[in-house]
Amino acid sequence: MLSATDHKPMVESAATPVTAPVVIVGGGFGGLYTALALAGRRQHPPILLIDPNDRFLFLPLLYELLSGELRSWEIAPRYDTLLAGKGVAWLQDRVVRIDSDNGLIHTGAGRQLAFSRLVLATGAQANSFGIPGVVEHCYSFRTLADVERLQGLIRKLRERARPLQRLAVVGAGASGVELACKLADQLQGSAIVELIEQGPGLLPLAKAFNREQADRALQRRDVRLRSHTQVEAVQAERLELKGPGGEEHLNVEAVIWTAGLSFRAPEIHPAAPVDRQGRLLCQSSLQLRNHPHIFALGDIAHVDTEDSAVEPAVPANALPANALPANAQVAFQQAECLAGNLVHSLAGEGLEPFEFNDLGEMMSLGVGEASLTGGGFTLAGAAAYQIRRLAYLARLPGKAHQLKVAAGWLADWPR
Numbered sequence: 001m002l003s004a005t006d007h008k009p010m011v012e013s014a015a016t017p018v019t020a021p022v023v024i025v026g027g028g029f030g031g032l033y034t035a036l037a038l039a040g041r042r043q044h045p046p047i048l049l050i051d052p053n054d055r056f057l058f059l060p061l062l063y064e065l066l067s068g069e070l071r072s073w074e075i076a077p078r079y080d081t082l083l084a085g086k087g088v089a090w091l092q093d094r095v096v097r098i099d100s101d102n103g104l105i106h107t108g109a110g111r112q113l114a115f116s117r118l119v120l121a122t123g124a125q126a127n128s129f130g131i132p133g134v135v136e137h138c139y140s141f142r143t144l145a146d147v148e149r150l151q152g153l154i155r156k157l158r159e160r161a162r163p164l165q166r167l168a169v170v171g172a173g174a175s176g177v178e179l180a181c182k183l184a185d186q187l188q189g190s191a192i193v194e195l196i197e198q199g200p201g202l203l204p205l206a207k208a209f210n211r212e213q214a215d216r217a218l219q220r221r222d223v224r225l226r227s228h229t230q231v232e233a234v235q236a237e238r239l240e241l242k243g244p245g246g247e248e249h250l251n252v253e254a255v256i257w258t259a260g261l262s263f264r265a266p267e268i269h270p271a272a273p274v275d276r277q278g279r280l281l282c283q284s285s286l287q288l289r290n291h292p293h294i295f296a297l298g299d300i301a302h303v304d305t306e307d308s309a310v311e312p313a314v315p316a317n318a319l320p321a322n323a324l325p326a327n328a329q330v331a332f333q334q335a336e337c338l339a340g341n342l343v344h345s346l347a348g349e350g351l352e353p354f355e356f357n358d359l360g361e362m363m364s365l366g367v368g369e370a371s372l373t374g375g376g377f378t379l380a381g382a383a384a385y386q387i388r389r390l391a392y393l394a395r396l397p398g399k400a401h402q403l404k405v406a407a408g409w410l411a412d413w414p415r
Helices: 029-039 060-066 079-083 144-160 174-185 206-222 328-346 382-394 399-412
Strands: 020-023 047-050 089-093 096-100 104-107 112-114 117-120 166-170 192-196 224-226 232-236 236-241 246-251 254-257 267-269 281-284 291-296 302-303 361-364 369-374 378-382
Touching: 020 029, 029 047, 029 079, 029 089, 029 117, 060 144, 060 174, 060 291, 060 361, 079 089, 112 144, 112 291, 117 328, 144 174, 166 174, 166 246, 174 192, 174 206, 174 361, 206 378, 224 246, 232 378, 281 291, 291 328, 361 382, 382 399
Parallel strands: 020 047, 020 117, 047 089, 096 267, 117 291, 166 192, 166 254, 192 224, 281 302
Antiparallel strands: 096 104, 104 112, 232 236, 236 246, 361 369, 369 378
16 A cells, blocks of 8 residues: 655645535546546545536437437436435636645636545547647537537438539547448438548457457448558548558548547646656555645546555656556546545545456447357347446446436337
8 A cells, every 4th residue: 555644745725625526627537437427425525526517428428319329318418417415516617726835726717616635537538639720620529519410411412312422420439330330321322431540450449359359340331441540631621641652632521630649737836747648657555756645537547557655756758567457447447446445535545456357348230239258258249238328327427327227228229
């Protein structure tokens, strides 16, 4: 265990009494689930969750919302409903600056709030990599508004049904592959789907079985994979590409960008060390380096899983070994560990290191289809789709919401 006394203590001031709340910045998987786990502890401290949105979004099921297999209320419940009666206050605002020495946060609405402990779970944003035209012309796929825009595009393409209509999905990671399959099923042949990847192939980080199943799913839907192909620029109806055959102009109706993520936490004073991607460097206890009263988890956290009670001398932007993947499974598990460490930290007790337990991998591969691996078990097709849905049902926030969604699914079962 790591001792809280191994670090320089934060200076207490009149503005930051020890009775100030635990403030959690970001209401995604890491932030919301930490709040719920901490609220489930006996005699928990005051808890304040801050997020600029009014709804939590269960991102792994966003593809099913696009295809109409799920409804928005099922995967995007309101924070005020989820947190009612839980002992967690919610503030719809955005944190822009953190004063670590004095335990204060400053918000976009001009508020100044004290914290006893701070949790950063601000997630990730799409990364344009500075490529001309990406921000101006590409669709993204991370919000409810993104889903509505893509559904409108699908309707337009199906109604128009001109020959050689073409959609491009950039990035053949999990998001790009899952999205390409859903788009192909929804378009029903009214447009060609191109999947563009600068690397040698799809799903470079996926399990071999899921990679094979994804390749077959794309082939069945005639999704065209262009590997070793870089996007040089994006125009309103054209992509400038550089591939094995040289430069190419590809006419497209639209481009959906899933090629990568960027990470940027709120401004912290004194500055906190980050890795080369901008993720906050954390010890295995999920504490920020040199900021013992600030914790981070989820996509924004780069956790060193092999640190010790004595922090080694490491340059501010050094990349620790054994960094964890940025996915929902990690955030789920980190939330429970962090809730316990927040209680320990407030009590002046030693902290537990986070240990990731890889439970496997699940992917949506079109309407009513999925692929999964875990514990030596593999499955693909309709059965895998149902198992994936049930697994995520068990991960939805709050028992009340889980039961409501389950009741809706049972009511829909005959159809």
